[in-house]
Amino acid sequence: MSAATIRDGYNFAYLDEQTKRMIRRALLKAVAIPGYQVPFGGREMPMPYGWGTGGMQVTAAVIGADDVLKVIDQGADDTTNAVSIRAFFKDLTGVETTEKTREASLIQTRHRIPEAALQEDQILVYQVPIPEPLRFIEPSEVETRKMHALEDYGVMHVKLYEDIAHFGHIATTYAYPVMVNGRYIMDPSPIPKFDNPKMHQMPALQLFGAGREKRIYAIPPYTDVKSLDFEDHPFEIQQWDESCAICGSHESFLDEVIMDDLGTRSFICSDTDFCRERGPIEESINMPVDTPIDTPIDILRETL
C-alpha cells in the first residue's frame, strides 16, 4: 500500500479497521452458511442508500492494496454509479482499477454478472436493495426468519404459480429467486434471470451486501444455485432474435437502445467490456485506429 495515494485523514478503504473486522466476521458466517442472511452493524457510507452502500461496505472490508478493482452498473463501467464508486475506492485505497473483467480481482456490481466466466481468484460483490426473497408475501421480519429456519418455502412457488396462471409462463425476469446449496431461498439481487445460471457452481466467491437492511449473504465457490421452477414450466433464460449491433454476439444479454431522433432501435451488449473485447463486426464498423473507444454506444453512434 502506498500511503501517498490515499486521501489525507482517511483510513484505507474509508472504514476503520474495527468495522472492517466486524464485516469480515459477518462475511465468514455468510460463507459458512450459503444463502443465509447475516445481520451486520452497517455503517453510514458517504453516499445515499440505493447507491450501493451495502456492496461498498463489503468491498471496503475485503479490498487489499494488491487488488485490481472493477465496478459495473447494468454491465457498464461508465455509468454515474459505477464511476463514482470506482473513484471513491481509487481515492481511498490507491488500488489499480480496470474495466476488463479478466484483469479484475474484485468486481462490485449492480444488476449484472459479467459475461466472461469468473475464476477462482476473483470475488464478485453484489449491491442488494431488498435482501429478503419472502418479503413480497410476508411483511414481518420475525416470520420470514422463522420461515427460513423451518424451510417453510411453499409461498415461493405460489408466486410462480400466479405468474403462470395469469401470463401463461413465469413472468419474473429480474431478482428471480434461487435455492442455494439445497437449503436457503435467496434473492440474487435485481440481476436479469439470464445471469442466474452463472451463479451455479461459479468458481469465484460471490458476496452480497444490503446497506439499508444491513444484511450480508454469500455463495462460496462451486456451490449449487438452482432457480425455482415447475417440472412442466422449467426455468428459462431470456433470449433474443437479434444479435448485438456492435460485436454481433448471440449469447450475451442485450439492451434495447434508441439510436437517434427517429427512434431507430438497436440491440447491444449490456456488458460493455465483453462487447469491446469481442470487437466490432468487420463489415458494419470501420474504426480509425487512433480514436479512443469509450462505450459501445459511442462506437455505434459514430457509425450511424
Added chain:
Amino acid sequence: MQSEPLLRVNNLSKLYAPGKGCEEISLDLYPGEVLGIVGESGSGKSTLLTSLSARLEPNAGEVLYRNAKNEWLNLYELPESERRRLLRTEWGVVHQHARDGLRMGVSAGANIGERLMAVGQRHYGNIRKEGLRWMEDVELDVSRIDDKPNTYSGGMQQRLQIARNLVTHPRLVFMDEPTGGLDVSVQARILDLLRTLVRDLNLAVVIVTHDLAVARLLAQRLVVMRHGKIVETGLTDQVLDDPQHPYTQLLVSSVLTP
C-alpha cells in the same frame, strides 16, 4: 367408532388471567368423529381450539396426536417445524374470518395449491387440476379460479378456505365458527357441504360454535364450556335434549344469548 382415539387431551390449561382461557381440559377425539365445543363467548372454547391445533402452547397438560403412521406425538414436545408440517398435511384449520385463513393477495387457485406446493409438488398442471377439482367439490364456479378471494362473497370465501385445507387430504380439521357472520341461507348451504365432506372423507373434526343449531347438525358429541372449564359432555342429542348441568339447561333454553 374405532377403539383408539386420534387426539387425546390430558389436563390441558391455558390461562391468560384467572378465569380467562381454559383450564384442566381432558377429552378424546376418535377417527371420523365430529366433536362440537359450545359455550358463550369468553368461555375459553377458542383458546382451547387454538391449543389443540398446535398453535398456542398451554401452561400445563398435554395434547397427544396419533399420526398417519400410527405414532403418538406429544404436540408441544415436537419441534415447531414438525407442528407446522402437521398443520399443512394431516390437519386443516378453518377460521371464522376468511382473511385469517386465506391469502387475499393471490388467486383462488394459488390458495388451494399452496399446501400442495408446500409439501413439494412441482407440477403446475397437476396443481391446477387439483385446484379445479376442489373448486368443483366445494361448489365454486371453476371459471373463477384465477380471481382473488377479495372478489368472492363471504360464503364463497368459506368454501375456498375449506378447499384450501382439504387439498392435502387431512385426517383432522379444526373449525372456529365456520359459518359465523354469514346469512342464514348461506350458512345452511355451507353446513350441508361440510356434512357431505365430513362423511365422504371420513374426517375427524373439532368445531367451535356458539350456535347450538350448527352443533346439532354437525357434531356427534358435544363439550359444553363455561368459565374455561368443561361443565358437561355427551352425545349431541343427549346433551341438547336432556341437559344435566344447570348452565347447559340455560344455554339450551335460549335464555342466554351469545
